[in-house]
Amino acid sequence: MNEVIETILNHRSIRKFEERQLSSDQIKLIVKSAQAASTSSFIQAYSIIGVKNPDTKRRLAELAGNQPYVAENGHFFVFCADLNRHDFIGKFENKSLNLSLESTEKFMVSLIDAALAAQNAVLAAESMGLGACYIGGLRNKLDEVSTLLKIPNHVIPLFGIAVGFPLQILDKKPRLPIEHIYHEEEYEQNIDQFEQQLMEYNNIISSYYSGRTNGKRNDTWTGQMAKMLGNPTRTYMKEFVQSKGFLKD
Incomplete structure (x- = not known):
């Protein structure tokens, strides 16, 4: 690198x-x-x-x-x-x-x-x-x-x-998993896989916010996005x- x-x-x-x-x-x-x-x-x-x-x-x-x-x-x-x-x-x-x-x-x-x-x-x-x-x-x-x-x-x-x-x-804010961003040959549309990746990412983001705020905040990414875009x-x-x-x- x-x-x-x-x-x-x-x-x-x-x-x-x-x-x-x-x-x-x-x-x-x-x-x-x-x-x-x-x-x-x-x-x-x-x-x-x-x-x-x-x-x-x-x-x-x-x-x-x-x-x-x-x-x-x-x-x-x-x-x-x-x-x-x-x-x-x-x-x-x-x-x-x-x-x-x-x-x-x-x-x-x-x-x-x-x-x-x-x-x-x-x-x-x-x-x-x-x-x-x-x-x-x-x-x-x-x-x-x-x-x-x-x-x-x-x-x-x-x-x-x-x-x-x-x-x-x-600390760096964790990004979405690469599989969620990068598609090969065509747009991946496996909904079950998509949902599982989101759930895993929600846990990562929630832990990030909790550690950064000493437990005062534990937002999930999907919850944060739904609130903002709503x-x-x-x-x-x-x-x-x-x-x-x-x-x-």
Whole structure:
């Protein structure tokens, strides 16, 4: 096993950081690593907004559900799906690109490009001894996030990543068994096997939470998912996405 794989397998979300800012060189290296990710047809349909201003970070923390680590970190990155530059390209090249820019396909491309870039950024940060935590809570109030960050049309803030010097490192959260994720040749649909794997995983997760909280919490994974998914959130998303010029076809 090499160092890259060790870094990947050692990943865990970090939510407490030292009061120390990332250097300009560290930020630049993380962004360059993000840019090195694969991108569909060389479209590069994403942008990254770095936030240093403490007041802006505090406001983002509020909008994300009062998560303190959005404000208290070494640097905060906001990853955006971005077809704004491609809209400009249409004007620059005197060619109408609206049918492509408003298509479901290019919406998916922008999401995938941003996600690939973000994972490269996190891996780079962790390889430098830093910690990171993805922040999906920015999608709670995208109108206000967009106003705060002066985000134009054809750009959607997808998630943030808090990066910094770890102050607290918790145990790794156990993932689903590999058999539950990886299928060979076709999608495995053995329901009895599927249920047995879920039961075993529930026991693992319950033990993990119990040990982490000294017995105060013993959720199962299926119970946690059923509770979360039973209460739909961010139901405004389709309307917002379309208002930004995406997903109209």
